[in-house]
Amino acid sequence: MARRRPRKKKLSEIPVKVTIESLAHDGRGITHVDGKVVFIDEALPGEELEFIYTDSRRDYAEGKVDTLMTRSEDRTKPECPHFGQCGGCSFQHVKDDAQIQIKEGLLREQFSSIGKVEIPHIWEPLTGPHWGYRRKARMGVKYVAKKGRVLVGFRERRNPFLADIESCKVMHPIVGEKLMDLSEMIGGLTIKDKIPQIEVAIGDNDCVLAFRVLEPPTDVDKERMRAFGHKHNMSICLQSKGPDTIIPIEGEPEIIPTYTLPDQSIEFKFKPAMFTQVNYEINKKMVTRVIEALDLNENDTVLDLFCGLGNFTLPMATKAGHVVGVEGDHPLVNHAKENAKLNGIENVEYHVADLSKDVSNQAWAKQKFNKVMLDPSRAGASEVLHNLKHWNPDQIMYVSCNPSTLARDAGVLVNEMGYKLVKAGVMDMFPQTGHVESIALFEKI
Secondary structure (H helix, E strand, C coil): CCCCCCCCCCHHHCCEEEECCEECCCCCEEEEECCEEEEEECCCCCCEEEEEEEEECCCEEEEEEEEECCCCCCECCCCCCCECCECCCCCCCECHHHHHHHHHHHHHHHHHHHHCCCCCCECCCECCCCCCCECEEEEEEEEECCCCEEEEECEECCCCCECCCCCCCCECHHHHCCHHHHHHHHHCCCCCCCCCEEEEEECCCCEEEEEECCCCCCHHHHHHHHHHHHHHCCEEEEECCCHHHEEECCCCCCCCCEEEECCCCEEEECCCCCCCCCEHHHHHHHHHHHHHHHCCCCCCEEEEECCCCCCCHHHHHCCCCEEEEEECCHHHHHHHHHHHHHCCCCCEEEEECCCCCCCCCCHHHHCCCCEEEECCCCCCCHHHHHHHHHCCCCEEEEEECCHHHHHHHHHHHHHCCCEEEEEEEEECCCCCCCCCEEEEEEEEC
């Protein structure tokens, strides 16, 4: 009888010893094994370690730390007990001051390697609170019969399942410390398995939770939710379909959260599902930096592209002669107009437009603008840059939540369109995560 060959160990069961070479843009450590790049969670440059493969593709592989042999000076003990399981944070193992330094290094590297542009002057990083800063979020909800309870929070790291967490340290504590209370309340509803998510919107003074409901709650359900809201000082809303269906529970007043920009004496109202910056302290500093860097005065006519509900438009209008805000989301534009009226600002106009297309024939686009503000999504503004030739602005301010697309667009502005990069820097909008918020100023040569 032939002897059976011993079963080979699966790749993921074999620890591999490596030295971490650098960091990826999402904060994972980078190394190479047999010529293939490997991305390793919670690994820092210079560390020697053994890792376990978690995935292997033709062009790259992924892994997790098995044994740490040498520790980086930047490493620290994560403060959240759910770190590593919950996918909401990826940088808690890095000291706070090192996090922003790493992100600044990533910004420089992206500009150089992707945009082929060197940053001549770096802005001092904008920093703020490292915990309890997050005021906007979409939390997942899942009733798990085997656990006998409802999970509330965020998805597991690199996994579609909701993480089993009891609190969230980066969320504002009015919500972040109430996850178990939310779990218990939802668990007592007849529709506990028909609520997939909660939209969280926390203003300066109010907290609104919009529950997505796949089936209408009973009167008893509504009373339970109402009592929870009163107890925890939250406004509970129901969302039956899209964002425009969010309404308070019958008999409850509609609470519209607000946030302020004290340096410009401006107040914004926003609906729960509308985009606002998650970190109010950094947003205040960011807006002030934009105003000061553009050195606005009454002779300036400014174009604010991807203007949202006017986060930059209205503050700039307090200094400039005229500001035009353009956004593709019609409800946001309507709300921006309402915020202009709320603040008594009349030297602004707002328009709805698909900025990925040629807008040169639209009436607003035929105006002359000497300064342009860009604040696009993670995809960047590459489809918009070709429109700049119609205005030929003297200055362009670009705020980005994705340094790689900012670097790509910077390469176009500098190497193809006759602009020079004056200054760039990072803003710590998302502490404890790998997300990098950045800003860059360009001037016409």
